[in-house]
Amino acid sequence: MELRDIEIFLVLAEELHFGRTAERLHVSPARISQAIKKQERRIGAPLFDRTPRAVRLTSLGEQLQRDLGAGYRQIMEGIEAAKSTVSGISGTLTLGTIGPYSLAITHILDLFQTRHPGALLQHREIQPPSPLDLLRSGEVDVAHLWLPVREPDLTVGPVTHVSDVVLMVAATHPYAERDSICLEDFGDCAVVQGRSIPPYMEEVLNPHRTPTGRPVGRGPKVTTWQEALTAVSSGQAVAGVIAEFAEFYPWPSLAFIPIRDAAPCRAALVWRTANETPLIRALAQAASDIGSATPDTPDDQPPSPSGP
Known part of the structure; x- marks a missing residue:
């Protein structure tokens, strides 16, 4: 799973709304939908329950959110630390x-x-x-x-x-x-x-x-x-x-x-x-x-x- 796809999943798991997720990530709702379908095909089970009125995480989706969240934050912190080392910290x-x-x-x-x-x-x-x-x-x-x-x-x-x-x-x-x-x-x-x-x-x-x-x-x-x-x-x-x-x-x-x-x-x-x-x-x-x-x-x- 690519880092961008992980980010899309985690933001959707937080927002539970395809439109708001797309707006937050500056992509189209179709891109969000495609990424989630791709992840579900790879895993072999639904990560979200979708209805016309609501989007909810499945139990498997909740598990994946817990497992991926900490790792994603650690990766991003490592990237930020590396950037700070190269460019110097300011502010x-x-x-x-x-x-x-x-x-x-x-x-x-x-x-x-x-x-x-x-x-x-x-x-x-x-x-x-x-x-x-x-x-x-x-x-x-x-x-x-x-x-x-x-x-x-x-x-x-x-x-x-x-x-x-x-x-x-x-x-x-x-x-x-x-x-x-x-x-x-x-x-x-x-x-x-x-x-x-x-x-x-x-x-x-x-x-x-x-x-x-x-x-x-x-x-x-x-x-x-x-x-x-x-x-x-x-x-x-x-x-x-x-x-x-x-x-x-x-x-x-x-x-x-x-x-x-x-x-x-x-x-x-x-x-x-x-x-x-x-x-x-x-x-x-x-x-x-x-x-x-x-x-x-x-x-x-x-x-x-x-x-x-």
Whole structure:
């Protein structure tokens, strides 16, 4: 079966209408009908039930649709990848990052731009209290986020780097004079709350209970990272952050305290599976080629880079 005939079958199986299939493929309805009859003769059984009012897949047609669909997509992706290798990838890729996270992947972005000088990389700021919103709305193509991200419609790429985690507190907070704290100390704190963050992501660094089961209080809900900084510096709450944040937000009203028993924080590129493009694959490949900062660990273990 030729590739064009496979395409005709799959589009007709989706449209269930000869006219719309012909219009979509820019051919005549007669060409569609001829291709389907040819396939049915080769197979030896009908693939579609045709009536004056409707076109339906037979059980054999449904089986063929399942078997051919994945293979056809793989073939087309391979062709697109080969074309990109020859002609170079171009277009605009919008990347969303949180605070200093963009600097943590500069080496990845540099490799991507070197390989694909025709690609334009745009940046958007992601707010930690709502880490998935710009992905969901389509305002960014790829987001650089802390793990885990366990959403059925999102793909998680290679780990880009690993950070230590610290607790951000007001300079007047009792913990500000300590050399370090432990997770059990969260029981005496109130942590900032996000607006639209999956509970499992919030739980990673801002737990609802300490290791011994004590409840962890909740402070004000924040919408932006600036609001989180303000809530913490004013003493209303505390927040877990990656250690790099201490270098980029050296406010005299803030202190950053190491958490002795907090696991390292991993970060990765994340994108909408259904909207994957050659540009996204190229960026993910650059990240993969640079190499993960640490061996993979289960996605339910790493802490979050930001507590909001």
